[in-house]
Amino acid sequence: MTRIPLLSVENLRLNFGSFEAVKGITFDIAKGETVALVGESGSGKSATALALLRLIEREGGHIAGGSVTLHGTPDLQLSALSDRQMQQVRGNRVSMIFQEPMTALNPVMTLGDQVAEVLRLHQGLDATQARAATREAFERVKIPEAERRLDQFPHELSGGLRQRVMIAMALACRPDLLIADEPTTALDVTTQAEILALIRQLQDEIGTAVLFITHDMGVVANIADRVVVLKRGDKVEEGPVADIFIRPQAAYTQQLMAATPKLGSGAPKPLLRPAAPVLEVENLAVRFPVRRGLLPGGHLDYHAVGGVSLSIAPGETLGLVGESGCGKSTLARAVLRLIDPSQGRVRLEGREITGLDAAEMRPLRQRAQMVFQDPFASLNPRMSVRDLITEPAHIHHRLSRRDRRALAAELLEKVGLEPAAADRFPHQFSGGQRQRLCIARALSVRPALIVADESVSALDVSVARQVTDLMARLQAEDGVSFLFISHDIAVVERVSHRVAVMWGGQIVETGPTEAVLHNPQHPYTQRLLAAVPVADPSRRDAPRPALPALQAPKLLLPAGQAPVRAQMTEVSAGHFVAVQDPASALLAGASGHMAGAAAQGDSPQAAAKDRFEQV
Amino acid sequence: MLSYALRTLIRMVLTFFVIVTIVFFATRLSGNAIDFVVSDGITSEDRELLIKYYELDRPILTQYFAFLRSFTDGQFGLSFIERRPVSEIVLERIWPSTQLLLSAVGLTLLVSIPLGIAAAIWRKSWIGSAVMMVAFLGYAVPNFVLATVMVLLFSYWLNWLPVVGNGTAWHFIMPTVALSGVLIAALTRFTRNAMLDVLGQDFMRTARAKGLPENAVIVKHGLRNAGITILSVIGLQVAGLAASGSVVIEAIFAWPGIGDLLVSSALRRDYPVLQFGVLTVALAVIVINAAIDLAYAWADPRLRHTVKG
Secondary structure, eight states, X not given: OOOOEEEEEEEEEEEEXXXXXXXXXXXXXXXXXXXXXXXXXXXXXXXXXXXHTTOGGGGTEEEEEEEEEEOSSSOEEGGGOOHHHHHHHBTTXXXXXXXXXXXXXXXXXXXXXXXXXXXXXXHOOOHHHHHHHHHHHHHHTTOTTHHHHTTOOGGXXXXXXXXXXXXXXXXXXXXXXXXXXXXXXXXXXXXXXXXXXHHHHHHHXXXXXXXXXXXXXXXXXXXXXXXEEEETTEEEEEEXXXXXXXXXXXXXXXXXXXXXXXXXXXXXXXXXXXXXXXXXXXXXXXXXXXXXXXSTTTOEEEXXXXXXXXXXXXXXXXXXXXXXXXXXXXXXXXXXXXXXXXXXXXXXXXXXXXXXXXXXXXXXXXXXXXXXXXXXXXXOTTSOHHHHHHHHHHHHHOOOHHHHHHHHHHHHHHTTOOGGGGGSOGGGSOHHHHHHHHHHHHHTTXXXXXXXXXXXXXXXXXXXXXXXXXXXXXXXXXXXXXXXXXXXXXXXXXHOSEEEEEETTEEEEEEEHXXXXXXXXXXXXXXXXXXXXXXXXXXXXXXOOOOOOOOOOOOEEETTOOOOOOOEEXXXXXXXXXXXXXXXXXXXXXXXXXXXXXXXXXXXXXXXXXXXXXX | OHHHHHHHHHHHHHHHHHHHHHHHHHHTTTSOHHHHHSOTTOOHHHHXXXXXXXXXXXXXXXXXXXXXXXXXXXXXXXXXXXXXXXHHHHXXXXXXXXXXXXXXXXXXXXXXXXXXXXHHHTTTSHHHHHHHXXXXXXXXXXXXXXXXXXXXXXXXXXXXXXXXXXSSHHHHXXXXXHHHHHHHHHHHHHHHHHHXXXXXXXXXXXXXXXXXXXXXXXXXXXXXXXXXXXXXXXXXXXXXXXXXXXXXXXXXXXXXXXXXXXXXXXXXXXXXXXXXXHHHHHHHHHHHHHHHXXXXXXXXXXXXXXXXX
């Protein structure tokens, strides 16, 4: 097949002020092709995307050299067009979708108007025609109840649906090229799988070429025909996707591949003889009043966590997996008494903490610390690193200046930073280094438990890898326990002795990591695993097991009602799963595992399950 | 939406009740009103007679309930000076005040929103700095100073504009400018900040990626979002203007409005008029606030949704 070039980028250089973000990269995109632009933060991939649409000037950058040409009759040199000419290209011949579906849509305009706007602008449709065309566009991207959505506002839709609206908007004029800047990064893994499938399908239908910007090699394997790897503004490698995955040439590409978490690459073995648990959670429930009302039925509660039990042994990491809104962060906060549970018990090192008041709780707070998701927001920018990382210890033990200095040096060394870092301020550190500072701060009071809530989710893969390695080392040295919360199963697998899968405010499956991931019993766990992109381009056309859509439990209930607590049944040593209904519970009890388990064929889960059954 | 309106209404009534109570007791803190009204030479028999006539001898709570009752039968008593029903005196002052207020608000919106947007878009050029400089100066000049300077300049020296009353459209110019001066300065700054917030939002980039011309991006996507925040402060500012700003300006220009009435009745110690006038202004503030609240809830679809819920 001959490649007909659609867009050529020649020696493109982009500057932000005097900073060179992109230092002369050259690549092209053929008609109907998908090119993945891969790199970590600071690689210049998003700047490149914005430069193609000439939106980079708005972000404070400018094209310092080189050219971007959109081929056609006649060829358009995008890098030299006037504003007015560029407006006719944007949204029409080249369109773009962005990372954050929550903020990329105008919150005060109806979805229908926002999409219709493109059609009226570029195709000159009148209001009625545009509305009809918008409805078709919604149907094309499989938005259910398209007619009703036209008059809805962005906040009424989930992230996945909003991203579909963005796609509908971008493809409304059937552009030659779609630029997708990390379009699935902010989405849950099951939603990501749906969106990727949708983009591929629409691409086949419309023949649009796609420039897909991502840091996720799993996504690359799933969608790209060719790959361009960027590092700090330079192109380090380019080639067909199979070559890049099988024979990566550049050292950086190899590094990137190695750092990408791959599901099924092994988990820490469960602890052999766990001592008395550090943390025991029993039947914990958290509900938030949503609407207060005096009339019966007028008062509604949102049951964010509906009866969760778990325990963590000393030196153990429990991975808590689930998608956004499943209640995992609420659970983490309730465990640390940052919010008050409405029901249930939490015991920290054998001492019950649920009934304690603030003063009684304070000394116990040093036993359990937290590391948050956003290392940019969780460090006070006006405090020096020394004060920041020793603050918890200072609060509890009133340290002298000299003790604080000594402690800071010790902590910095422990998390792999220079002792000289103590005099600096948070903005002088990268994301990964900041997360190390957050860990150092948590360690300052020698806690028995660290709750890490999506602590590596905002980091580049290679940096995330270093941070999880650090956690593992600290665990080996100090025997600290972790409650490791993440939506990313592959990361959870790498660090967790045991996992708990959370869905709809409850734990639906828990057990030793290998047992749960290789022999998933609950339909939700199976769905979650099936949706993880496999970092192997040769497998992308392999049929995925068709799993039935699950009806999520209702969590918004009138006062007095509570979600039904799932009963757990043990399917193998330490591996528990929520019973769907009494009949399958009986079945599970009889045969050791439930009906309708993992996929047929040679999927890793099925293969692992076979192995599991032979044992 | 309906239940939200109902809740707003209940809140309005409660607020008004609290204000009525405060006004009633506060005006009675300074001793017996009769002593301020009558001349010094009055005999004690006449004084007693007057006190009985105005029912000021009854227990304070009885007076309070009688006062509350006047809201149900509409009898608010007579002016000490003019011997006319106070409701009549106050009501004829409402329209001139409303006219002045509306023209001041209109001028404010016309001037400060374009200026604020310009200051946000060209924040790094001299245009932005110039607008902010003027706004800062406007903020620093009290409205009575502005009014006095204008009177000197345009009436006394140039003899261009009339000073007293509200007879013609020319009469509106100086009071309107004086009244909106500080408001324009405040709202320009606020519009600029609200626009700056919006300009950095992701959906503005989306709008540009659609191929919209820049002015459509700014007005259709930017101003529509910034407008909601702007609306919320306009409410407070206008209410403040109705409550206090217009008192001084109306007095300076002898504008036959409520502000002018409040000043003159306070000077003449015409307490029934003062009391009713203050309550009228309070009611106006409450109504404006509630109207802005409802408009705000209606303009922001996110609120509209929760409001419906």
